[in-house]
Amino acid sequence: MPNQVIIVLILTFVIYLISSLAYSVRIVGVKTGRIAIAFAVFNIFALISRTANSIQAPLMAKTIENTIKMGNPENLLYIFRWIIFSTTVATITGAFLMPTFIKVFGKAVEAFSIHRSIPRLVLHAFSKSGIEQFKSSVTKPKRENIAQLKSLTMIPKKIVLLNTIAFAISTVGVLASLYAGCLNPDLRTTCSTLSAVVNGFSTILMFIFIDPYISMLTDDVIRGECTELQFHRCIIFIVGGLIVGTVLAQILLVPSAKVISFIAKLI
Template sequence: MSIQVIIVLILTFIIYIISTLAYSVRTVAIKTGRIAISFAVFNIFALISRTANTIQAPLMAKTIENTIETGHPEDLLFIFRWILFSTTLATIIGALLMPTFIKVFSKAVDCFSIHRSIPKLLLHGFSKSGIEQFKSSVTKPKRENLAQLKNIKMMPKKIILLNIIAFSISTVGILASLYAGCLNPSLRTTCSSLSAVINGIATILMFVFIDPFISMLTDDVIKGECTEDQFNRCIIFIVGGLIVGTILAQFLLVPGAKLISYIAKLI
């Protein structure tokens, strides 16, 4: 693999860990009672994770050009499948790290309420005391949390399904557009530009259906209309949906690329 591909794999891995850990901030909002500050921190993580995928296109540009010249698109498909595998692995690791980062974010929210500055918060995080606090926050995932996945009957299935669909589209959108351009080199610019539309659809689904639902559930916990255990169970299902979404992206890659290529011909 080229250096550009290795960089994409590493950055994608980091991005999807951040994307998964962002959902632990919702639990922090319940535990600390600092809803506004917690959501501000969540929005920072969500913004990073939902826009950082755009780095894939420029970093993969040279690899795509070489693939078009050699006329072997299957080589590019192999690379893309490795990138998607890295998203699945990163999401699983992010899920396992959530108990630790719930404690870390709780301390970060308290620290933010004192410093009232994201740059100062970041500097504190990399200080000696910040590193010591991180070490003391390391926590193993509990088996009973995984056992919550058996209680799917109590969960809103439409929200879970929409979450899986939205995350799979977001994961595969840019890669499918790039692969479509490789399958149809004469329209690769049009295919690449369609990635923004695809990611826009996924983002709209998340902002219109998923995020408001979790926000309303958070309010229900604060008002006593929903227990903290029920809220945590919902977050577990949402994160589980992220993992399923990355796996689904593997199956959507080729059909999605062919659909994008077809739409590019119609435009």
């Protein structure tokens, strides 16, 4: 496996790990009562994710170009499947790290309220006291939280399903368009631009249905109209849906690539 692909796998893991942990930001906001500050501090992690994403694309493009020149573009399929598998591993890892992240992030939000500066907060994180706080925050997922997955009562099933579908589409969108370009090298530019259309559909689902619901539920918890337990159960199911979404992306990869390739020929 080329070194560029290994780097892409690592970057993909980082990106989707942060994406899965993003849902715990709302839990921290509810616990601390400082939702705006929680999102402001989380922008540090979002910056890391966006930087990794910007490096990922050119590395993958170079691998594709070299493979097409060798005349075996179909051989890239296993690489794309490995990339999707890394998203699955990252999402599962994020789910198990959520209890620890919630504690660490909660302390970071409290520290930001004191220092009122991101650079000072970063320096505090790497200080002796910051490292000690991190060690004391390491927590295993509670069995009762995992057991909650067995009960589907008072769970927004439609929202969880839509989130799973949206995440599967966003996971496979760019990869399917790149693979479609590998299958049709003469149309690879057209295929790559169609990824924006595919991801646009998942973005519409996220911004119209999913994000507003989670925001509304967050406000309900703050107003006391919803318990924190119900809110936590909803987040657990949504994160569980992300894991299912990455598995669904494996199934959608080849069919999506063929559809994109067909559309590229029609345009």
